[in-house]
Amino acid sequence: MLQCSDMTVLERQRARLKWQEEHFQQHQQESYFSELSGVFSSQTGHVQGFHQGGLMSCGGAAGGDSVLSDVMMTRQLKPDPGLETAWPELGKKVDMGAMGFGPCGYGNGQSFDMNQAISRTSSCPPAMAAVEAVEVKGNLEKMGLAVGRESFKKRKVEKLQNSKVVAEDDSKRIKASEEEEEESKITGPNTKKSSNNNKETSGDTSKENSKVSDVQKPDYIHVRARRGQATDSHSLAERVRREKISERMKYLQDLVPGCNKITGKAGMLDEIINYVQSLQRQVEFLSMKLATVNTRLDFDIDNLYGKDVFPSCTSNFSTVGNMPPELANHPPYVQFNPIQQVVSGCGVEMGINSSDMALRRTISASVLIPDASLLNTSCFTGMQQIQPSAAWDVELQNLYNVAFTGSIEGSDLKMEM
Amino acid sequence: MEGYMKEGRRVYPTEPRKIMQARFATKYLNYLLHALTNIGKPELSSTLDCCVNKEIDKMVRYEVDMALALSAEGFAWSHALKHRLRLNVNNNNHAGKSQSYLAHHDDHRTKMPVNHEPATKKLKGNPKRSGTEAAVEEEEEERLTYLRKLIPGGSGEMMVDDEILLSELGSYVTCLELQVNVLRSMLQLT
Numbered sequence: 001m002l003q004c005s006d007m008t009v010l011e012r013q014r015a016r017l018k019w020q021e022e023h024f025q026q027h028q029q030e031s032y033f034s035e036l037s038g039v040f041s042s043q044t045g046h047v048q049g050f051h052q053g054g055l056m057s058c059g060g061a062a063g064g065d066s067v068l069s070d071v072m073m074t075r076q077l078k079p080d081p082g083l084e085t086a087w088p089e090l091g092k093k094v095d096m097g098a099m100g101f102g103p104c105g106y107g108n109g110q111s112f113d114m115n116q117a118i119s120r121t122s123s124c125p126p127a128m129a130a131v132e133a134v135e136v137k138g139n140l141e142k143m144g145l146a147v148g149r150e151s152f153k154k155r156k157v158e159k160l161q162n163s164k165v166v167a168e169d170d171s172k173r174i175k176a177s178e179e180e181e182e183e184s185k186i187t188g189p190n191t192k193k194s195s196n197n198n199k200e201t202s203g204d205t206s207k208e209n210s211k212v213s214d215v216q217k218p219d220y221i222h223v224r225a226r227r228g229q230a231t232d233s234h235s236l237a238e239r240v241r242r243e244k245i246s247e248r249m250k251y252l253q254d255l256v257p258g259c260n261k262i263t264g265k266a267g268m269l270d271e272i273i274n275y276v277q278s279l280q281r282q283v284e285f286l287s288m289k290l291a292t293v294n295t296r297l298d299f300d301i302d303n304l305y306g307k308d309v310f311p312s313c314t315s316n317f318s319t320v321g322n323m324p325p326e327l328a329n330h331p332p333y334v335q336f337n338p339i340q341q342v343v344s345g346c347g348v349e350m351g352i353n354s355s356d357m358a359l360r361r362t363i364s365a366s367v368l369i370p371d372a373s374l375l376n377t378s379c380f381t382g383m384q385q386i387q388p389s390a391a392w393d394v395e396l397q398n399l400y401n402v403a404f405t406g407s408i409e410g411s412d413l414k415m416e417m
Numbered sequence: 418m419e420g421y422m423k424e425g426r427r428v429y430p431t432e433p434r435k436i437m438q439a440r441f442a443t444k445y446l447n448y449l450l451h452a453l454t455n456i457g458k459p460e461l462s463s464t465l466d467c468c469v470n471k472e473i474d475k476m477v478r479y480e481v482d483m484a485l486a487l488s489a490e491g492f493a494w495s496h497a498l499k500h501r502l503r504l505n506v507n508n509n510n511h512a513g514k515s516q517s518y519l520a521h522h523d524d525h526r527t528k529m530p531v532n533h534e535p536a537t538k539k540l541k542g543n544p545k546r547s548g549t550e551a552a553v554e555e556e557e558e559e560r561l562t563y564l565r566k567l568i569p570g571g572s573g574e575m576m577v578d579d580e581i582l583l584s585e586l587g588s589y590v591t592c593l594e595l596q597v598n599v600l601r602s603m604l605q606l607t
Contacts, residue, residue: 241580248583255590266553269560272586276567279593283481286600291470291477293607294453 441595444488446603452480479506481600489592494585497570 230236249268253259256275262268430436479502486499565571565582568589576582 244580245583248580248587251587252583255587266556266560269557269564273560273563273567276564276590276593279590279597280567282597283593283600284478286597286604287478287481288474289604290453290481290600291474293604294473294477
């Protein structure tokens with residue numbers, strides 16, 4: 001099965017999975033799939049369809065290889081910044097561990113650093129796959145989607161997690177026993193291995209075999225030594241750390257606009273510094289502007305968004321809530337009703353109508369701003385690009401025009417439309 | 418495909434990243450509007466405008482930062498920012514009208530040209546010298562320490578690790594961007 005040294009890890013793993021799944025009964029697979037659909041019922045539907053299709057083909061035919069690889073490669077979503085530390089590891093673990101259950105991470109996963117890692121690393125080491133397959137084989141029986149699902153659901157629910165907490169969890173799992181958390185076996189070794197760019201050839205199969213026996217113990221973090229490099233624990237740990245850091249740097253490179261051409265850590269850090277400073281300056285400037293607006297106005301919100309405005313606006317807002325066709329291209333949305341609840345829950349003592357309208361408009365504006373940019377390019381690659389996005393602009397301008405015509409009388413507002 | 422629940426016609430983004438952004442924007446705006454109106458109301462009854470302006474600036478700045486810290490719970494930097502803000506408020510309360518908060522920020526601003534210039538000059542002026550590995554690492558260390566000053570809590574014990582620092586940076590940058598967007602749209606409305 002492992003004849004060709006040029007096979008990618010994905011293909012090998014898939015081949016192995018097929019072999020492994022042949023040993024399981026069909027109903028087991030089906031139960032996995034049904035669980036998967038349960039997992040995905042609350043998740044993105046198209047992802048589910050995508051991956052289930054990938055799974056089906058993976059479990060069965062030989063054509064699954066390309067499908068899954070395509071699926072993997074095309075899911076070039078940006079990692080969630082809040083969960084970025086956890087998700088790169090998680091994403092990698094899930095990928096390298098079991099292709100069949102990779103979509104769990106996808107469905108809930110918020111980091112697709114793995115994809116980037118895959119696309120960046122020239123060739124995933126074939127040896128890794130062999131090692132992982134052994135664990136996968138041992139794990140597949142217990143590889144309850146349940147376990148994975150729980151932890152993934154946990155991550156889904158806690159949207160903004162403390163990165164350190166999650167990192168701690170990961171490290172705990174790495175050291176956890178085999179019975180407790182399936183992920184640990186996959187995560188621990190996979191984290192380390194996946195972060196290594198190996199130059200090994202298939203001639204190292206003997207090394208693979210010797211490493212395989214070590215891998216069974218879940219207590220250690222196993223790192224594959226590079227060919228011709230020192231293998232003592234210190235340098236290995238050092239290398240792992242460096243890999244993690246470079247991974248984070250790559251993420252930051254995507255985040256900060258205009259950093260694609262810059263190679264080298266120092267230059268990147270320079271750019272990051274500049275960007276953070278400019279953002280902080282912008283915040284300061286905007287807050288000062290806000291302060292002046294505060295002082296200039298009679299800050300009486302009821303005048304700003306008077307009640308007479310509402311009858312004319314409600315129709316517009318209901319259309320906004322119902323995904324108007326212009327905005328249909330911008331799928332992400334704001335929830336309007338929860339905002340209302342939040343507002344009343346906070347005990348805000350402004351005129352309820354006015355606060356609602358302010359919140360809705362602002363949030364729709366501010367959230368659609370990033371949405372438009374996300375759709376155009378990677379997120380926030382240029383905040384200047386955000387403004388001339390035609391679709392939402394027109395729609396919102398209509399809203400604002402209608403909203404403000406009624407409130408101009410007697411107020412000092414400058415309407416910048 | 419988006420999740421579409423029929424009750425109350427609620428629509429929400431199903432991509433997790435956008436959920437986070439929407440939640441951030443919601444929380445931020447909610448907090449900030451509330452805070453700003455509270456600033457606005459008592460000031461109506463105050464007497465002099467000139468000295469009040471600075472106070473208002475400070476208060477608005479405080480609220481802006483607090484909104485950021487509260488809207489992005491769960492990060493080390495947000496925790497540090499909250500802590501710093503509360504510390505400064507306490508200082509202000511105890512010591513009267515101290516400028517400690519703004520001064521703290523101004524330190525960052527003034528340090529910008531002082532600390533940053535030598536680093537870049539070193540890089541651009543002596544490319545050969547920076548070719549050596551030690552020098553490059555030194556520069557990187559310099560920049561990292563500078564970054565630590567920029568990000569709230571960067572010098573604290575939570576972010577001693579470089580990896581953690583970089584991941585916190587990622588979240589901080591994103592939240593700053595979101596914050597700027599929200600502030601801009603607020604200003605567009607008024």
